[in-house]
Amino acid sequence: MKQTRRTFIATGAAATAALGMPTILRAQPSEYVIGASLPLTGPFATAGQLVAPAFTLAEKLINDEGGIGGTPIRFVTEDSGYIPQNALANYQRALATEGDALVAYFGDSTGFMKLVAPELTGDQARLMGSTSFASELANPATNPYQYLAGPSYQDQFDILLQNIKDAGGSNVAFIFSNTEFGRDPIEHGKMRAEELGIEVVLEESTKPQGADIPTHVTKLAQSGAEYAILQGYVTGVWPQLIGGARQFGLPTQFMGTFWGMEKLIADRVTAEAGPFLDGYQGVMPYRYFYDREDAPRYQLFAEAAKEMFAGTPLENYMSTWTLQTMCALEIAIKALRDTVEGGNEPTPDNLAAALSGITDWDTGGFFGGPVSMVDNKIGTGRVYQYSTETGLFTPTSDWFTV
Missing domain, CATH: 3.40.50.2300 (Response regulator)
Incomplete structure (x- = not known):
């Protein structure tokens, strides 16, 4: 039998178990990676180009807060042109390049989310949010790793x-x-x-x-x-x-x-x-960005945007499309933190369990009050x-x- 890295690890794990020795399933990464496909070109390029800076902003804020249990996070984004097959290729490339460090992914469309769904098994699975509010995705029985950042x-x-x-x-x-x-x-x-x-x-x-x-x-x-x-x-x-x-x-x-x-x-x-x-x-689903009086998370976004995007339209206003992306990322980060800080590995199954366990969550302003993840969605608006x-x-x- 050809000895691949995967079979070598599996054989080693069995041997250590037989000897009564602890098994290390996954080495602690030096960073966690979240990948994304965005329509930077194509029919929805306007939305994609407005959303793209959100990843820069989110990366800075998350790492300033200590990352995920002290481990920094890095975002990797690629253009999809709003073509599901392109987004799927981007996802597969991120899996190959980043390996286990890739813990979550952000998709650009309903088409991609449906196309990738059958692929999300075994070591190809990752926690996955997107721009989509497609109703059929809000089903943890069939799509356990995919979620909506709001109501279907x-x-x-x-x-x-x-x-x-x-x-x-x-x-x-x-x-x-x-x-x-x-x-x-x-x-x-x-x-x-x-x-x-x-x-x-x-x-x-x-x-x-x-x-x-x-x-x-x-x-x-x-x-x-x-x-x-x-x-x-x-x-x-x-x-x-x-x-x-x-x-x-x-x-x-x-x-x-x-x-x-x-x-x-x-x-x-x-x-x-x-x-x-x-x-x-x-x-x-969300407050508009100018409604920040009782929204501390929005206030933090505004302070960072004023510094990071000075002289651009993003300095003072965050579009609804950007807010949706930020909310999707906040959900992924919460699931990651709840998992890692709870002493568990950020495997897809553990992250899915953390996702479904989000209850009475104060998002800091996105919604009108505490929200819960029910059927992998937040049905509020x-x-x-x-x-x-x-x-x-x-x-x-x-x-x-x-």
């Missing part, structure tokens, strides 16, 4: 539909991109709407880019929808749909999910096309409304936990 898309629809019900709404339209991202919560949303007594009067699928806005707006007008929930968009289409509806004279109240709630996009649209986004609402006069999203509801 289904949860976000639950929050919006409950808000519509509380406001006295009787019907709603679902408008979504013809992508997996867009379709994710639609069937669940229909069932939840029925439970709440809200009629779904339109299900309209659009292209994720270059959508036929007049046709979609005409169908919305014909439906008579009081509310319209938009899902599966990031920088485009959703503002165009709202602008087209306002030109058509529709009074429909538009609502979005996380990826349609970025202030930078709303501000840019307002500056370029006028104030038609005024009153737009949507669900956010509240509804915000945009004002073109102030350029701010402000809360219009209490925090929902679903």
